[in-house]
Amino acid sequence: MTEPSAARPVLDARGVAKRFGAVAALKDASLTIRAGEIVALMGANGAGKSTFVKILTGALRPDSGHIHLDGVDRRFASPAQARRSGIMPVYQEPSLIPDLDVRDNLRLVDVAAEPFRHWVRELGITDLRLDARIAQLPLATLRILDLALTLAKEPNVLMLDEMTAALPADLVERVLTVIRGQADSGRSVIYISHRFAEIARVCNRASVLRDGVTVGDFVIEPGIEEKIVELMLGGVPVRAELAGRRASSATPSQAPRVRVSSLSAGSKLADVSFDLHKGEVLGVVALEGQGQDELFDVLAGFRRAQSGTIDVDGQAASFAHPADAIARGLTLVPGDRKDALLMLRSVRENIALPLLARPAKWGAIAMREEAAKVADAVARLQIDMRAQGEVRRLSGGNQQKVTIGRWVAAGVETLLLFDPTRGIDVRTKHQIYPLLRELAAQGASILFYTSELGEIALACDRAIVIFGGKVVDIIEAEHATEQNLMRAAYGLTEKQRPGARP
Amino acid sequence: MAATIEIAALPQRVGRVIRANPVIPLILLLFALVALLEGLQPGIFNERWVGNTIRFAIPLAMLAACQTLTMLTGGIDLSAGVVATISAFVVATLTPLVGGPSAIVLALVPAILMGLVNGFGVGICRVHPLIMTLGTGLIGTGCLQVYQRYVINTGSEIPGMFEWLGTGRTLGMPNALFLFVPFAILILWGLRRTGFGRLLYAMGANEKATRLSGVRSWQVLLALYTMSGLIAGLTGLLYVGIIRAPSLSLANSLMLPSVAAAVIGGTSIFGGRGSYSGTIVGALILTVLGTLLTLLQIPEGARRILFGAIILVVTALYVRITDQS
Numbered sequence: 145m146t147e148p149s150a151a152r153p154v155l156d157a158r159g160v161a162k163r164f165g166a167v168a169a170l171k172d173a174s175l176t177i178r179a180g181e182i183v184a185l186m187g188a189n190g191a192g193k194s195t196f197v198k199i200l201t202g203a204l205r206p207d208s209g210h211i212h213l214d215g216v217d218r219r220f221a222s223p224a225q226a227r228r229s230g231i232m233p234v235y236q237e238p239s240l241i242p243d244l245d246v247r248d249n250l251r252l253v254d255v256a257a258e259p260f261r262h263w264v265r266e267l268g269i270t271d272l273r274l275d276a277r278i279a280q281l282p283l284a285t286l287r288i289l290d291l292a293l294t295l296a297k298e299p300n301v302l303m304l305d306e307m308t309a310a311l312p313a314d315l316v317e318r319v320l321t322v323i324r325g326q327a328d329s330g331r332s333v334i335y336i337s338h339r340f341a342e343i344a345r346v347c348n349r350a351s352v353l354r355d356g357v358t359v360g361d362f363v364i365e366p367g368i369e370e371k372i373v374e375l376m377l378g379g380v381p382v383r384a385e386l387a388g389r390r391a392s393s394a395t396p397s398q399a400p401r402v403r404v405s406s407l408s409a410g411s412k413l414a415d416v417s418f419d420l421h422k423g424e425v426l427g428v429v430a431l432e433g434q435g436q437d438e439l440f441d442v443l444a445g446f447r448r449a450q451s452g453t454i455d456v457d458g459q460a461a462s463f464a465h466p467a468d469a470i471a472r473g474l475t476l477v478p479g480d481r482k483d484a485l486l487m488l489r490s491v492r493e494n495i496a497l498p499l500l501a502r503p504a505k506w507g508a509i510a511m512r513e514e515a516a517k518v519a520d521a522v523a524r525l526q527i528d529m530r531a532q533g534e535v536r537r538l539s540g541g542n543q544q545k546v547t548i549g550r551w552v553a554a555g556v557e558t559l560l561l562f563d564p565t566r567g568i569d570v571r572t573k574h575q576i577y578p579l580l581r582e583l584a585a586q587g588a589s590i591l592f593y594t595s596e597l598g599e600i601a602l603a604c605d606r607a608i609v610i611f612g613g614k615v616v617d618i619i620e621a622e623h624a625t626e627q628n629l630m631r632a633a634y635g636l637t638e639k640q641r642p643g644a645r646p
Numbered sequence: 647m648a649a650t651i652e653i654a655a656l657p658q659r660v661g662r663v664i665r666a667n668p669v670i671p672l673i674l675l676l677f678a679l680v681a682l683l684e685g686l687q688p689g690i691f692n693e694r695w696v697g698n699t700i701r702f703a704i705p706l707a708m709l710a711a712c713q714t715l716t717m718l719t720g721g722i723d724l725s726a727g728v729v730a731t732i733s734a735f736v737v738a739t740l741t742p743l744v745g746g747p748s749a750i751v752l753a754l755v756p757a758i759l760m761g762l763v764n765g766f767g768v769g770i771c772r773v774h775p776l777i778m779t780l781g782t783g784l785i786g787t788g789c790l791q792v793y794q795r796y797v798i799n800t801g802s803e804i805p806g807m808f809e810w811l812g813t814g815r816t817l818g819m820p821n822a823l824f825l826f827v828p829f830a831i832l833i834l835w836g837l838r839r840t841g842f843g844r845l846l847y848a849m850g851a852n853e854k855a856t857r858l859s860g861v862r863s864w865q866v867l868l869a870l871y872t873m874s875g876l877i878a879g880l881t882g883l884l885y886v887g888i889i890r891a892p893s894l895s896l897a898n899s900l901m902l903p904s905v906a907a908a909v910i911g912g913t914s915i916f917g918g919r920g921s922y923s924g925t926i927v928g929a930l931i932l933t934v935l936g937t938l939l940t941l942l943q944i945p946e947g948a949r950r951i952l953f954g955a956i957i958l959v960v961t962a963l964y965v966r967i968t969d970q971s
Contacts, residue, residue, distance in 0.1 A: 444858075470860040484858055486851040488918050497848055500841035501860035503869075509839055550859065 152215055153178050154332050155200070155231070155301050160209030161356075162195055169195040171356040173209070175334070177301065182323060182333040184343040184364075187353035187376055193336060194305075196353065200334070201233045201303060202226030230300030234307060236567065238286035239293075242279040246289065249278060255296045263292035268318035283310050283479075284432045291319065295326070302326060303334045308342060309567040310479075312432030312595060313630055320346050338570060339596070340369045341626075352376055373570060398422065399458050401589040402474070402558055404443075407452035413438035414613030415452070420558065420589045425580050427600040427607030428593040429629050435613035436593050437479075440562050443591070444476035445469035456558075467501065473557030477547050477564050484547040487536035491527065492518050494535050494546050498554045521549035524582075526575055541572030548576070556588040563595050577603040597633075600624040609633055668912050671964065672927040679934045687941060693818045699933050701812075701820035701888060705730075707929035708826065708881040709900050710907035711833055712874040714925045717908055718837075718846040719867065720853075720917030721775035723874045725764060725783035727901030729757045730882030731894065732790050737883055738802040738892035746805030754879045760786055761875020762868070769867030779871075790894055802892050805883075812887025825884060833922045846870065850917020903932050906957050912964060931960075 153176045162170040170192045177183045187193045198204040200211065202220030211218050213229055220226040223233075240249045250260060257274065264272050267288045278286065287310055294302065302323070308316045323333050324346050335347055343350060344364055352360045352375050360375050362368055400419035407416045413435035420426050430436045441447045443454065445463030454461045456472045463469040466476070475498075478484050486494050495518045499505065522529060525545040531537035535546060544564055551559055561580075565573045580590055580603050592604060600607045601624045609617040609632040617632040664670055684691045712726040737753035744752065760782050767778040804812075814821040837843035845866050848856045853863060885897050911928030913920025935956060939949045 465862060466857055467860040467862055476858060478858065483852075483854045486848050486855055486918070488851050489847060493844060493848070496844075497856065497861075498859040500844055501856075501862075503865055506842040506845070506869075507840055509841055509844070511839070 153212070154214060155334075156210075156212040157196075157200060158210050158212075160196065160199055160206045160211070162199060162204060162207050168356055170199070170206075172358065173353060173356065174358045174361075175200070175351050176361075177332045177334060179332055180327050180330050181349065182327045182335055182347045184347040184350040185334055185336045185353065186338075186343075186350055186372060191353040191376070192356040193353055195356075197233065197303060197305060197334075197336065200226075201231055227297075231303065232294045232297060232299035232301070233303040233305065234287075234290050234294050235305050236309065238278075238283070239290055240278045240286060243277070245275045245277050246272065247274040250274075250293070253293060255293055259296040260292055263295040263322070264289065266318070266322055267292055268315050282433060282437075284312060284315060287311060288315060288319075291322075295322070299331065301332045301334065303336075305336045306338070306567050307335070308337065308339065310563075310595070312430070313597065313633060314431050316342065338567070338573075340372075341598070344369070376570065400455075401457060402443075402591075403453075403455040403458075404439075405453045405455070407439065407442060407449050407454065408613070409438040409442050409447060409449045410435075412613050413442070413449075416610060416613065416615050417452075418608050418615055418618070420591055422589055423584050423587055424606070425584050425590040425592055425604045427604035427624070428591060428610060429597065429600060429607050429619075429633050430593070430610040431633050434610045436562075436610055439610070440476065440478075440560055440591075440593065443469065443474055443560055445474070446476075470498065470501070470554075474560060475551040475554070475556065475558070476560045477544075477551070477562065479562040479566065481540070481543045481547060484550075485535050485543060488534055491522070491529060491532040491535060491538070491546055495521050495550045495553050498550060517553040521553040524552055525549045525579060539569075541568040544568055545572070545576075548579070552583070556583055558589045558591070559583065561590060561592045563593055565599065566595065573599075597624075597626045597629045600629060668964075669921070669923050669927055672911065672924060672931065675960065676927060676931050676934065679931065679938060683934065683938050683941065686938075690941075697815060697818055697820050699930070699937065701822055703926075703929045703933040704820070704822045704826045705881050705885040705888065705897070706900055706903055706907055706933065707926050708829065708877060708884065709897070709904035710911070710925045710929050711829075711922060712877050712881075713905050713908040714911070714913050714920055714922050715833075715846060715870060715877075716775060716874055717850075717913045717915055718917055718920055719849040719870065720915075721768060721867075721870075722905070722915070723764065723779050723871065723878070724776065724901065724905075725760055725779040725786060726874065726878040726881075726904060727898045728783040728786040728790075729760050729875055729878035730885060730897035730900070732760075732786055733757045733879035733882035734886035734896050735790060735794070735892045735894065737808070738804055738886055739797040739800050741803040741805050742800055746807065750805055750807075750883065753883060754876065756786070756789075757875045757879025757882070758872060759875070761872040761878075764875065765868035765871035768871060769864035787894075794894060804887055804890060804892075808883050808887030809890070810887075811884055812890070822884060822888070825880075829880075830922065830926060837922060842866070842869065847918055850914075850919070852918075903929075907932055909961050910957060910964065932957075 155175070155177045157173065157175045160170055160173045161168070173192060173196045175183065175185065185193060185196070195204065199206045202223045202225055205219065218229065241252065247257070250257060269285060269288055287307065291307065304323070308319055311319065320342060323335070327333055335343065337343055347364050350362050350364060350372055351358055352372055354376060362372065398421060401422045402420040405417045408414050412433060416435065416439055418426070428436055438447065442449045445466040445468050448464070456474070461472050486497070496514050499514065499517070500509070525548060527545045527549060528538070528542050535543060538546065548564065565576060580592065584590055594600065601621055604621055604624070606621060607619050607624055607629065608615050609619065609629065611633060619628060619632060680691060709726050709730060712723045716723045733753040733756065736756065737749045740749035740752055763782050764779050767773040768775045811821045811825055837846070845856065845861060848861070849863060849866060856863060882897055886892050889896065907928035908920070908925045909915065910931060911920070911924030911926070913925060935953065939952060
């Protein structure tokens with residue numbers, strides 16, 4: 145409507161509605177996209193994005209509404225049919241089969257090796273071997289492979305669901321460049337993301353969903369962010385006051401809660417040293433695969449260090465099992481929520497799990513005491529308990545709150561957060577930051593790896609930057625602009641040049 | 647409009663009630679089978695028949711407890727039948743030599759031992775439970791044959807207590823209930839209200855998450871399989887009291903039905919889901935089904951085919967009714 149281009153839309157969905165039993169997931173969703181356009185589909189978790197996307201890609205059938213493709217009214221009976229019409233999604237979950245190698249996966253989906261390799265290189269992965277087994281590749285690589293696979297099939301409408309969520313900054317750059325190129329060559333992209341910076345860079349328009357209704361369609365221009373966020377949240381104030389911000393007494397003279405010295409593990413973590421103080425939120429910034437996964441695994445007791453030491457409260461620590469780390473107060477919120485949660489069990493059982501871990505606690509459960517601890521964690525994290533019977537029915541943001549709430553109930557000393565806000569909505573993010581500050585103000589120490597650089601300034605006191613398995617910089621929060629962090633993450637602070645990557 | 651919504655909501659509400667209480671359709675099925683039986687042979691449904699059915703369902707339900715508990719973690723205990731047989735055989739052959747109480751204690755020793763070995767293999771060596779318990783079951787059978795050669799002349803006698811439990815009646819109901827009711831209450835309570843019970847569900851639902859939460863899974867598995875061995879041993883003692891004729895394959899015929907009872911009762915073989923109340927009803931259903939098929943007077947082969955087919959159909963339907971995810 146607002147586009148000057150008079151071209152007929154490639155895809156035009158109007159008044160799409162879908163109910164699941166008593167729940168109306170989608171009431172009146174619309175989306176128009178023309179050739180050469182990138183349109184952002186936005187909305188808080190639970191707004192109906194996933195349902196809408198599933199309908200557009202043929203995975204679900206709408207109860208009402210029309211989908212016009214190239215001017216023809218279409219109803220897709222299956223994702224395969226939608227694919228044949230040129231609508232191809234790349235979902236958050238990697239679609240490749242873990243036990244096969246890359247080449248066999250290509251055969252399965254009937255994609256030739258050459259266009260695929262071209263796109264893989266184009267997307268910034270230069271060292272991919274076609275005989276690599278999928279299970280051995282990192283998540284970020286898998287997502288890139290999924291995208292390359294889809295691009296090789298030459299989609300008319302490419303649908304990207306949180307494509308950059310698990311990606312390090314350098315790969316994000318490449319992805320954005322590539323999809324901009326797709327649009328410039330006349331194809332269309334539907335871009336689902338929570339990240340404004342990326343949307344502002346590549347998208348032409350943004351369509352906003354709230355409670356199953358499309359509430360706005362904007363041309364992207366400077367300053368539009370506030371308006372979109374306001375619309376998505378429906379009047380909830382965006383900038384929550386960060387309680388206890390830097391009220392902490394993190395003075396360097398105090399003995400650190402955790403001192404890591406010359407730690408190395410695997411082939412990536414080479415030599416990392418830092419102090420984590422009581423009452424401090426210490427950010428960790430790193431591009432993909434710089435050793436941060438190994439660092440968190442070692443600190444949480446999931447793997448052994450090759451060399452180096454960890455001191456907790458001044459005493460040497462060595463963890464053979466996560467239980468050892470927990471005994472010393474180091475608790476992990478992992479990068480993938482599915483690794484942490486019992487999806488079929490209740491919120492209560494999930495939160496209470498660590499309380500029952502030791503054989504001494506295997507007897508009768510003190511039900512009242514447990515209920516009180518759980519209720520306290522639920523209240524502090526503002527967990528939505530409407531679907532508390534099974535955690536899998538909770539939204540992503542609420543699930544993440546449950547994994548954090550587990551350690552709040554058990555008593556936090558040192559919390560290790562690995563990208564805890566990945567793929568969750570703005571509202572939940574802005575509930576998590578103040579909580580981290582509050583926990584720190586009460587004496588907890590928090591190590592916070594994030595793939596979203598903007599979060600460092602929002603939640604942390606300092607940030608360490610890891611590059612090539614080593615700490616290359618320590619940046620105070622007031623200097624933690626995205627540019628500074630990005631430069632440091634690329635190893636540009638000292639004498640290293642961009643080409644010096646191992 | 648309001649009326650149509652109400653009508654549309656009724657099956658949903660029924661579905662919700664069933665999902666919240668998955669035992670209800672099983673109990674309905676049980677009653678349906680009993681009604682069918684009564685229709686085929688009027689008058690069969692009397693106190694004596696009910697007592698007998700319960701008496702034979704009890705050892706099955708106890709052995710199925712081994713399967714329920716291990717299946718909750720995603721495991722299974724295929725040695726349970728052999729363990730029960732060993733305990734039964736040992737107690738019957740040792741009672742004439744050392745007396746009832748000592749024989750009972752000695753009979754439970756191999757049961758616990760085999761459980762410990764299973765737990766060690768599954769929990770510490772990470773052998774798949776199916777292979778591990780199949781292996782120990784085979785070893786146990788072999789040991790029993792060796793043992794039999796040494797005790798061949800001692801004769802056999804069943805401790806008075808288990809004879810009383812196995813054959814006696816109180817107010818028309820089998821005395822086995824004196825053992826089974828406290829046992830069932832303990833298991834039901836243990837699964838809901840103890841840390842160990844919660845961990846069984848948790849390990850089956852997501853072992854990674856339990857590890858992350860500080861659970862050392864080998865501890866849980868060692869305790870679990872040892873407990874399973876003990877339960878199987880106890881079942882053997884009760885069963886030999888009911889049958890009163892020890893043999894080298896006494897409880898083996900209960901083995902597959904014990905797995906079937908747990909599965910029909912809604913316990914998922916992949917772990918994380920199930921309840922012992924379902925298993926108890928499952929054991930009753932299988933026992934009644936057995937009577938029904940005997941009554942039909944069809945050849946043994948056809949009887950087995952029908953038995954297997956019915957188990958498959960019931961399980962498939964039940965999973966469909968209770969899990970509409």
